[in-house]
Amino acid sequence: MFSLMPELIVFGASNSFGSPYSTVAVVIALLAAVLVAALNWVDYMIVPAVFRSLGLRFKLAKDYSINMPQDAIIKNVNGLYYAVGFLTANIFGYVFKAEAMEEDIDEKIADATETWERSLIGIDFPFKFHVLSANRDVQKARDLLEGKRSYVEFQMNRMIQNQKSSDSELGEMRRKLNMLQAQMDRISEGEKPISTVMYVETVAVGVTEKAATDGLTGQIERLQVALSSLDVQLARVVGRELNTVFEFNFMLPDTYSAASSYFDNQG
Amino acid sequence: MDTKIVMFLGLLMLSFILLVAAIVIPPTGIFTLVKLLLLLASMVFDILAFASRYYHTYIVELVKQHRKSIVLSSENAYRLSETGEAIIAKRGETYIATMYMTIPVYVSGTEMSPEERLDFGKQVGRLISINKEPVRYTTQMRVMNKDLYIESIHDMITSTENDVLKLEGQPGSEKETDKLKGSIEMWNNILASAGSSQSLELVSYAAVSGSGTTELEATTMVQQKARDLMSGISSTMGIVPLLAVGDELIRMLEPEYAIPFTTVSEQITKKIEEEVI
Numbered sequence: 001m002f003s004l005m006p007e008l009i010v011f012g013a014s015n016s017f018g019s020p021y022s023t024v025a026v027v028i029a030l031l032a033a034v035l036v037a038a039l040n041w042v043d044y045m046i047v048p049a050v051f052r053s054l055g056l057r058f059k060l061a062k063d064y065s066i067n068m069p070q071d072a073i074i075k076n077v078n079g080l081y082y083a084v085g086f087l088t089a090n091i092f093g094y095v096f097k098a099e100a101m102e103e104d105i106d107e108k109i110a111d112a113t114e115t116w117e118r119s120l121i122g123i124d125f126p127f128k129f130h131v132l133s134a135n136r137d138v139q140k141a142r143d144l145l146e147g148k149r150s151y152v153e154f155q156m157n158r159m160i161q162n163q164k165s166s167d168s169e170l171g172e173m174r175r176k177l178n179m180l181q182a183q184m185d186r187i188s189e190g191e192k193p194i195s196t197v198m199y200v201e202t203v204a205v206g207v208t209e210k211a212a213t214d215g216l217t218g219q220i221e222r223l224q225v226a227l228s229s230l231d232v233q234l235a236r237v238v239g240r241e242l243n244t245v246f247e248f249n250f251m252l253p254d255t256y257s258a259a260s261s262y263f264d265n266q267g
Numbered sequence: 268m269d270t271k272i273v274m275f276l277g278l279l280m281l282s283f284i285l286l287v288a289a290i291v292i293p294p295t296g297i298f299t300l301v302k303l304l305l306l307l308a309s310m311v312f313d314i315l316a317f318a319s320r321y322y323h324t325y326i327v328e329l330v331k332q333h334r335k336s337i338v339l340s341s342e343n344a345y346r347l348s349e350t351g352e353a354i355i356a357k358r359g360e361t362y363i364a365t366m367y368m369t370i371p372v373y374v375s376g377t378e379m380s381p382e383e384r385l386d387f388g389k390q391v392g393r394l395i396s397i398n399k400e401p402v403r404y405t406t407q408m409r410v411m412n413k414d415l416y417i418e419s420i421h422d423m424i425t426s427t428e429n430d431v432l433k434l435e436g437q438p439g440s441e442k443e444t445d446k447l448k449g450s451i452e453m454w455n456n457i458l459a460s461a462g463s464s465q466s467l468e469l470v471s472y473a474a475v476s477g478s479g480t481t482e483l484e485a486t487t488m489v490q491q492k493a494r495d496l497m498s499g500i501s502s503t504m505g506i507v508p509l510l511a512v513g514d515e516l517i518r519m520l521e522p523e524y525a526i527p528f529t530t531v532s533e534q535i536t537k538k539i540e541e542e543v544i
Contacts, residue, residue: 002279003317006286006309017302018294025306032310036317047322058325058337061344075522080531082522109388113376124467126409126525134401192396203522205531240321249520250345251356251363252403252476254488259401 007033044239060243071238072213073246082205083212085220086237086245089129089198089227119226125219127202132248133194134256141193142184149180197262198232199245271323278316285309345520351512353486354520363478364485366493367511367519370404370471370500390504397499400492403474407519411466412527420458427451465530472511472519473500 010029014022038046048070051058059065065074073084156173159165187193202219206212224234237245244262253259289305292298319326328337345354345365353364376384395404431447434440475496477488493510500508511519518524 003313006279006282006313009286009290010306013290016290016294017306018299021294021299021303024303028303028306028310032314035314039314039317043318043321047318051325055335056329056337057335058328058339059341061340062342064344077523078528080523080528082526084522106385109392110381110385112388112391113379113384117376120408120469123408124465126407126467128405128407130403130405131395132401132403133395133398135396135399194396196395203525205523205526240325247344247356248403250354251358251365252474253401254363254476254478254492255400 003036004033007036044241048239060246064246066242067209067213069238070242071236072216073242074209074212080205080207081209081212082203083209083216084201084203084246085216086242087200087202087220087223087234088237089200089230089232089234115229119229122226123222125202125204125222127200127219127223130199130201130248132197132199132252132259132262134259136193136195136256138187138193142187145180145184145187149177149184152176152180195256195260197259199237200227200234201245270327271319274319274323274327275316278312278319282309282312282316285312347516348482348486350486351516352510353489354516355482355485360480361478362480362482362485363476364482364489365474365476366489367472367474367516368493368497368500368508369511369515370473370504370508371506372471372504394500394503397503398475398496400475402496404471405474405519406469406471407525408467408469409518409525410527410530411468412530413461413466414527417458417461420454420461424451424454424458427454473508474519 007029010025014026014029016022017025035046051070052068055068057065057068060073063075063077066072067074067083071085075082075084152173156170156177159170159173183193200223202216202223204212204215204219206215220236227234253262285305286309289302289309292302292305294302315326324339325337328339332338345356347353348355348364353366356363356365374387376387379387427447427450431444431451434444434447473496475489475492477485477490477492479485479488497508497510500506
């Protein structure tokens with residue numbers, strides 16, 4: 001919000017730039033505002049593109065660097081290039097699934113082992129599947145859900161009173177309410193609320209950096225196909241988050257508060 | 268104050284100063300151009316201030332180093348602790364020690380009954396929720412380093428060949444000699460199949476970190492956490508987790524250990540063959 005203040009000031013004081021130039025000032029401020037908003041949502045696309053166009057390459061530590069497209073970590077060992085890449089493996093935020101307690105949950109748990117093993121059959125290259133998890137405080141998690149539920153109930157009541165909302169908007173609100181209630185029911189039944197970040201890491205080798213990164217891209221595409229049956233969203237990690245997940249190999253967040261920002265990113 | 272916040276506030280302040288200057292300068296003649304340039308600079312600093320939220324390290328080093336290849340750190344990503352049980356990384360004045368422990372699970376879902384699969388699934392669910400502080404569980408598939416295995420097969424063949432030589436010429440040893448020759452044939456077949464394709468192994472492990480202002484403090488902290496985690500894993504899964512040390516620890520961290528050097532030529536040949544086909 002602070003970052004949009006200069007733009008707001010320009011919109012208010014555009015007259016001080018004189019008659020034809022006030023439009024130019026507003027256009028400049030508008031472009032800056034759009035760029036700030038874009039950085040807020042898709043910085044992982046914009047910043048690597050800027051770095052790439054400037055031809056910048058970053059060395060993370062001794063022996064490790066990020067490649068130019070910012071989608072792989074490169075390590076050179078005895079003239080061989082090892083390219084390390086990552087995929088997020090977020091669980092889909094299914095609204096319809098989450099709004100009701102699943103009756104066949106035991107069946108799903110029982111099938112999970114076989115689904116996992118079947119996914120691995122076609123993989124003939126090294127990879128790691130990571131799950132970073134931490135227990136959340138039960139009372140805090142319950143309070144948070146109750147707060148969210150009250151807010152949704154308030155919004156629903158206002159919609160009903162105004163009589164302006166469509167049935168679909170009200171239906172959406174009801175789904176949100178059911179989802180929150182289902183989560184609260186699970187906690188009440190003794191399930192522990194946990195936060196997780198899941199991601200996949202793979203490594204490819206080549207005699208040149210390009211050979212290694214090409215191999216890595218092929219492996220990542222194969223992993224996306226092989227692990228698709230796990231009901232997870234597999235997106236390649238690029239930009240600053242590449243550095244973050246790479247550093248997890250050497251140091252993990254040691255408290256829940258330090259890790260919470262990563263959990264939030266998983267939505 | 269955190270350097271990230273200092274940088275954000277500094278850039279935002281600069282943006283405001285330039286903006287105020289752009290507004291107060293009268294819009295006459297050449298000054299109009301100056302006003303617009305100041306406005307442009309103000310917006311650039313504003314964008315940089317926002318970008319510094321995640322990219323402050325990159326921006327600082329970019330400004331400092333003025334070159335295409337930016338060195339964010341030239342130090343080792345980590346080092347082994349004196350005991351070899353933990354790895355130590357340093358960020359600013361904080362030491363972060365991380366310990367890895369293997370979870371030796373040798374079961375397959377295809378060999379289980381539906382009830383056993385359900386129990387196992389629930390055990391894994393409980394495993395992930397035993398820890399209050401962040402723990403990372405990993406399942407890693409890696410290429411086996413078969414050097415020692417192949418060497419042992421070679422030794423076996425040599426020793427059996429020696430036995431054959433000793434037995435040859437001795438009366439009544441034909442049956443034994445034939446058996447040993449068959450054994451040599453078998454080991455040669457195993458050697459041929461072991462050398463022609465790569466073998467993969469699947470290992471599971473957990474990692475936990477602890478921090479402190481000194482290395483000793485961080486290591487003590489992580490040792491305590493690792494002990495708690497190991498006892499939790501042990502009671503949940505009914506297995507004894509083992510602390511990864513030395514080479515085993517490095518194999519979990521470094522990419523070249525996931526694809527051992529001796530298997531690289533094999534992989535590159537395979538890749539070329541695939542491309543040609």
